[in-house]
Amino acid sequence: MADLLPASGGTRLDQGAYIDDFGRRFWRTGGSGFWKLERMQGYDEGDFASWRALVRGDWEESLRLIEELRPEFEEYYGKIAASGFALHRVRIVERPLVPYIQWELNLLRLKREYGERVSVVDAVEVAPYEDRGPLPELCVLGSEAVYVLDYTSSGVPDGAVRHTDPAVVRQARELVQRLHSDGKDLESYFRREVAGLAAPRGK
Template sequence: MGGLLELRALLDRARGLRLDPETYLADFEDRFWRIGPEGFWKLESLQDYQESGCTSWEAFQGGDWEKSLSLIRESQPDIERQLAKLAAAGIGHRRARVVAEPLSPYVQWELHVLHAKDRCGENVSVLTDDQAAALVGAGPLPDLVVLGDEAVYQIHYTPGGAPDGATRYFEAEAVRSARDFVRRLHHIGEPLQTYFPRAIAGLPAPRP
């Protein structure tokens, strides 16, 4: 069980529970700190999201690239504290970020945010949509969050990329297979610590 079609078939068979945005966040918070050594795994696949409430994203959307980057730098102490708390709790934090090339303006901005997190201990891996398709099969990839052995969430968004809740699965086979799926993508990708200076650092400011 490792391809996209197999994962979709498994989730279709599993007993998923659709959660609205507020219920999803509450459910996530309730489970997060007990996820144990299997840790946190995240797969991000969309090329544009709405990040309302994030001051750096709002500056980026407003066309002020330098302010956007400055706000990311200012957030570094908070990022360090958050990831240090995870490390002290023994929770590994891993993210696979799928990108389409040429990069969308949003992805260029987000990779600056993820670079700040990666330097503080979040293990971020980047792979192209072609690499992902070669590994797990063609087709739109889901956005997934896996909390140890506790649960897997398929994250939903509106057509404009705004958060729209999630479907939660807690059957052991579904959680294990989703974690293995994200792990494979994370493993095949390039570490952000090498991807960022090679592909992102020298780019001109994007136009949102």
């Protein structure tokens, strides 16, 4: 992990600047694809309706609201496909699954139906990379940029550090690609580990 990203450098962006910068670059991601690494076991999803239902303990409503996203996802992922690139995500999970992860895997399962390529990796499998702490939250936009995402202690998005050095971007992308290749396909993982779980309580 020590040689994945430089100890200094990059450009620190607050949340607003990160959203703007990401939005400008995303649609020119290109054939190398979008690669995301999720390591934390929970985030504050703000006013996202399905997550809010989870927080208040209404699991059935939370799942219903996920299903309502189908038209939005069909349009969004169709636009991505037309732009010539694909979305890949590595979701690292710890056991036992916390409510957030159980909820997110249901959401990601729907995204997978519309083209997002999701791979699940057990946390024990990334231990060799974490001798100095957990892997960072990463978003890699093709060969153009990698964002190291920051969050507050309560999981609220708090900006990012952007790196555009080609060697740094390549190293980050290759790490996420390697984990993605080594992980389990979401659908098979979901059927085995998630489908039979009782409704979670809380977030």
